[in-house]
Amino acid sequence: MPTLKVDKVLVDDAAQALAREAAVAIAEPGTVGDHVKAEMTSDRLATHHFACTAKGYPGWVWSVLLARAPRQRHATICETHLLPTSEALLSPEWLPYAERLAPGDVNAGDVTPYVADDPSLEFGFEATGEEDVDQVAIFELGLGRTRVLSGEGRELAARRWYDGDHGPQAEVAKQAPAACGSCGFLVPMAGVLRQTFGVCASEWSPSDGSVVSLDHGCGAHSEADAPASSPERVEPPVMDDFAVDVST
Known part of the structure; x- marks a missing residue:
């Protein structure tokens, strides 16, 4: 890919000042930092990057795209954005509600989303219309549900x-x-x-x-017994009713 020719009108000090004004106009006060770089995006298109100093956006930059029409001797503003760099702090990748749920997350009143292709389930017994056959299948197989547990x-x-x-x-x-x-x-x-x-x-x-x-266990096993301990006789202390405490 050939190197783009630098358009001096789009990267000079005046263009940089114009780009900064555009970034300041949309940014929170005091969050437009130093000029990072200017690069040619296409013919007569250049992008200026300014550091974002907002505390919640480390590694992000204010990006301002400038353009110059043919034979025009000044730059004009096209777009202004806040963009992440490779060092930016990003939020976790968005996941649908059904994929965010974890075991134990469902509380009273919550309803989990229906998963049509859940690999843990398969279609259950379907009624044949013959009452005797259906009753036997439902009783013996425990089915009669739309879906049952798969292998x-x-x-x-x-x-x-x-x-x-x-x-x-x-x-x-x-x-x-x-x-x-x-x-x-x-x-x-x-x-x-x-x-x-x-x-x-x-x-x-x-x-x-x-x-x-079956190989779990606890101390409440029906056949287990704790060894019985003999009660220990404790003699009560002898009280002297005639003792007198003398205090000074």
């Missing part, structure tokens, strides 16, 4: 549960007297997940009402 969705959930606070690596599980798989309070799950998980139904357990892995 990928089950794998993600299983990994999340197993690696979480109710899996075998939790501190409470490492100190437990026995595993959940042998506990009478374990309610087995349906389907393939029952091979690894159940639901805790012990009101004394910190996992009550939560999905637990």
Whole structure:
């Protein structure tokens, strides 16, 4: 690409002063700093850059584009912008609401956006119109919903549960007297997940009402027992009713 010929009318002191006036006109007072550089953008087009001194915009510059018409001997203002340089402080890339949500963000009254192509879901059982067939399918397969958990969705959930606070690596599980798989309070799950998980139904357990892995555990195991301690007899102190405290 050939080097553009420098147009002296667009880069001289008068042009720089004109560009500064344009930047000052749109900027907050006192935020137009030193002249950084002037560069030819095209034939008879030049851009002047001024440092932005606003506290919230480090690395940004005021950019003013000047033009000169053919045979014209003075510059005119085309555009004025605040632009980032490679060292500029920028805001994070914008993400849609559905992608910004994280587990635990949904509170009372919140509604998550519908995701049509969620890989964790797949289409469920569709009614055939035959009542007996549909009832059996709904009861046996637990379907009857528009979408159900896909294989990928089950794998993600299983990994999340197993690696979480109710899996075998939790501190409470490492100190437990026995595993959940042998506990009478374990309610087995349906389907393939029952091979690894159940639901805790012990009101004394910190996992009550939560999905637990069969090799998780806690001190509220149904078959565990804390060693009984014998009560220690403590003799009451003997009080001397005839003692007199003398104070001076």
